[in-house]
Amino acid sequence: MKQRNDKYAPSAWAGVVANGVSSAEEILPLEQEETWVLKQLEQRVGPLHLKQRLGIEGDHETHVFSQGRNFFHIENWYSVHSFIRMTLRCLALHRRGKRNALAIQVRHNEISLRGLPPSFEGYTLLHLSDLHLDMNGQLPHALIEQVQKVEYDLCVITGDLRAKTYGPYQSVIEAMEQLRPHLKVPIYGVLGNHDTIRMVPGLEAMGVRVLLNESVAIERDGAAFYLAGVDDPHYYCADNLEKACAEIPESASRILLAHSPEIYKRAAHCGFDVMFCGHTHGGQICLPGGIPIMVNARCPRRICAGPWRYHQMQGYTSVGSGVCVVDVRLNCPPEITLHRLCCA
Secondary structure, three states, X not given: OOOOOHHHOHHHHHOHHHHOOOOHHHOOOHHHHHHHHHHHHHHHHOHHHHXXXXXXXXXXXXXXXXXXXXXXXXXXXHHHHHHHHHHHHHOOOHHHHHHHHOOXXXXXXXXXXXXXXXXXXXXXXXXXXXXXXXXXOOHHHHHHHHHOOOOOOEEEEEOOOOOOXXXXXXXXXXXXXXXXXXXXXXXXXXXXOOOOHHXXXXXXXXXXXXXXXXXXXXXXXXXXXXXXXXXXXXXXXXXXXXXHHOOOOOOXXXXXXXXXXHHHHHHHHXXXXXXXXXXXXXXXXXEOOOEEOOOOOOOOHHHOOEEEEEOOEEEEEOOOOOOOOOXXXXXXXXXXXXXXXXXX
C-alpha cells in the first residue's frame, strides 16, 4: 500500500495551510496530490531538470548503478557492507567505530572575503552535511546536543539526509523533524545523491529552503551577499551553475552550496568566492593519520576534507555528521562546522 505523508503535504509547502486547510487530503486524493506536487516542482526547476531527476530515481529502483560515468557505488553493494562489518569485528574495531560515529566535533573555519559588506563582519554559518539521519537512530540526539551549544547566524546543509539511495523517505522527514526545532533560521540546503527530489515539499514545510539551482540574497543592514545552491552533481548530474548564478549581481559576494566538491573548477570559473560541500565523508574509515582508503569523488584528495583553495575561490569540504554503508568511523571524526566570514 502506498503511504502518504499528510503532515508534510504540499498544502503546508505551497501555502494552503494559510487558507485554513490542515491537510492536502482534504482537497486532493493521493494521485492528484502527487501530480500537483510534481507540477509545482516542474514550474520551479523546469521540465527537463525534473524529468532527469525523476527518471534516474525511477531507474535506480531496479538498477544500483548510476547513469553516465558513475558505475561503482559502494553504498549499493550490500554484500560489501556485511564484509566490512565482519572485518571490523575481527579486528576488534567495530564497537570503537560505532562510538566514534556519534562523537561529533565542532570545527571552526575562518573565511576572509574581499568585497564582503562590513555589516557581515563576523557573520557565522553553521554547516551540516551528510547526515544520513535514518542510518542511526541515535544521531539526531547527538546532533541536537552539539548544535545547541553553538552560536551562528544561518544554517546550511549540503545534502544526503537519507541513508539509502532509493525507497521510502518518511523516516528521514521524521528524523529531520526532531532536529529542526533546534536549528536557528534561516536554513538553506541542497540535495545530495542519496536524496529524492520528492523530499523537497516536506523539508520546505518545516522551514528548510532547498536551493535547486537557485540563489537567495542574505541581507543585513541594507547590504547583502548571495547564497546559491545546485542540485546533486555527483550521481544525478543535475547541477546548473548558470541558472544558479542568473539572479546574482556581478559585483556581489557569492557562496555556493553543492553536495560534492567535484564541480570545484567550474564553480571557481563562475566567479564564486566560496564553495561549501560534503559527500566524501573524509573517507569515514581512514588509516592512522586520517588517510582515507577511498573518498568516492572525482577530484584531488586535497579538496576532499577540510579547507582548500582553487585559484581565487576558497572551499570547505565537510567530512559530514553521519555515516553511510556501515555505522562506524575510524580516524575520521564526524563534524559540524562553523564558518566565520571576515572582510579581507
